[in-house]
Amino acid sequence: MTRLHVSAGSEFGVHNLPYGVFSTEGTARRIGVRFGDAVVDLSATLGGDDLAQPTLNAFMAQGRDRWIEVRRQVTELVLSDEVDEGSVHPIDSVTLHLPIEVADYVDFYASEHHATNLGRLFRPDSEPLMPNWKHLPVGYHGRAGTVVVSGSPIRRPNGQRRVPDRSEPEFGPSQRLDIEAELGFVVGVPADGPIGTDDFAEHVFGAVLVNDWSARDIQAWEYVPLGPHLGKSFATSISPWVVPLLALEDARITGPVQDPEPLPYLRERRSWALDVDLAVRWNGQVVSRPPYSSMYWSPAQMLAHTTVNGATSRTGDLFASGTISGPERDQRGAFIELTWGEAEPVVVDGRERTFLEDGDEIVIEGSAPGPDGSRIGFGDVRGRVSGG
């Protein structure tokens, strides 16, 4: 038996305790909690059929009372002197897997700065924000089957793109491969219909970082009138640690003023706006720091909207915020905005850069305020681009 240690200032201290799925060489996938630089095997320590699983889905389906109880048990365990050494693994010794089995994946467009920037770039002759944008969180379904865990290689997609001054498109590897730095939310408890904003924390288990890789040339050609498809569907990366909503109470803030006032089903008694700071590293260098606090629509509003038509929800439903872009240039969460459609390159590795080249590695990090001055780390979501 041993006692676990965590360095002062760790973003994975006792106030965080995010859940993931790991394996060690030759062993099966199982659920673990990150504490400092260690992974604690929950199937080996706590027991429970819902924890002896290769994904978090069965546990997430149990609901908030169970989530609170397991969090209490994990807290007690990591603070005790009685952790079995065999159930603790250094973070560098494990392989991390996709923590959830994704049911449906919906991607929103909830940053006013991002939507305005994209509108200017994609539709320079029109009003950048569509008339619906301030009345509802615009979103669409993405491809659940290509949601992959951080570290998965990102193959450059092939596709069609418009050629200037020609009516025929050309085909080939995307030449405008981009990122989208987002925050994603995972549904635990299913629902037969509408999930009101007040019920958000009864259904949503936790949050992850998301990189919604985007091929802008493919997207620009295909997206009218039914929205993005192949420009997005090749890969969406998520971070391996699901930070429970229970760890994000101190990150809750007052959301932005919403004007016009949203319809009643989108109003919140207390906002689920969150103060999460992201950073985007391009080959190691921070090029942007998107602030989730600047988002126009909250995640509770996104889920209320998704379900207000009566659509059912399932355990493992993932919905993401859309690109997080703040008001400043160095807060933009996509390179098409950061470089203003290639007009204003950024310097990376001493060279002017706009879109992704083969070999580039993108790491998106995130953290939020926790109790007692602590930080709640999301860890990171990373991916390296290879040729198509």
Next chain:
Amino acid sequence: MTRLHVSAGSEFGVHNLPYGVFSTEGTARRIGVRFGDAVVDLSATLGGDDLAQPTLNAFMAQGRDRWIEVRRQVTELVLSDEVDEGSVHPIDSVTLHLPIEVADYVDFYASEHHATNLGRLFRPDSEPLMPNWKHLPVGYHGRAGTVVVSGSPIRRPNGQRRVPDRSEPEFGPSQRLDIEAELGFVVGVPADGPIGTDDFAEHVFGAVLVNDWSARDIQAWEYVPLGPHLGKSFATSISPWVVPLLALEDARITGPVQDPEPLPYLRERRSWALDVDLAVRWNGQVVSRPPYSSMYWSPAQMLAHTTVNGATSRTGDLFASGTISGPERDQRGAFIELTWGEAEPVVVDGRERTFLEDGDEIVIEGSAPGPDGSRIGFGDVRGRVSGG
């Protein structure tokens, strides 16, 4: 032991043999084959782990050799004198369930007549067909979790809609609830990347009828710029019988001339265009007969396009054609087209009608040519609308 009988001219004769999932009172869901007006329990007759399942997914994942072998065994069984009576159930005595566990659901827009009609109705001031339409099968991801089996009640969705001459939307039950008569295709064998048009039948197991219920008022307000979302995500109904591709060889026809010639990855050595006749019944009365033979893009082209960017495919992926509309008015597969946006009502039950009212029942039927002058029935997909 008994011998099964099927009436001459049945659309469920020995050349069809579609697969479904059924239960009888108090028993578990299991796989059956429809033969005439009977359901033959495959788990009880043939054995095999892949057939002793509550969905078709495990069987579909086995691949074409196994599909051919089981089809041979089923054919032999239904023609023999040695069918165990306990494994045969009258069709009226069973409950039919969703036959597949849906992985991702993609909906296309592959009818030139439909896309042209919708373009005229939604965007009267622009060219009806977008510049991309003849270069790629336009499609988008729908909500897999709300794909339901025929007979499931359809609750009228709530949502936002534009109000003429006002900038603020209003909220309430959809006033323009519509249908879309489509054909859907189910992926059996997964793939790590592109599925070329020549490999269609190695991956796709079979086809179903689809009714993609659509709330036109919600859709018209929300769909710019990221495509349809709540206007479609409340329910998509599919028929309970999956007709194997192996039963559709005689339905293969030459597709329409595609001009301009598609890019190489969309070309087919032999087209997967199919001659399937649909009929739409509104409270029993046939109001439209959409011909699948009129579709511009074939299902092999749809799947090749979906995966050409490297997107992986999973067992249970469902992709649908989009509304099937022929060139004639009474061949239009959606009421918004059939009634030209309410300008030209149809008479049902002696009254002029445009969109769906509570209590309306829609039944979409379909059949295709089979060997020796037979017809291959898809059965039907039905749904009754109730108040939201």
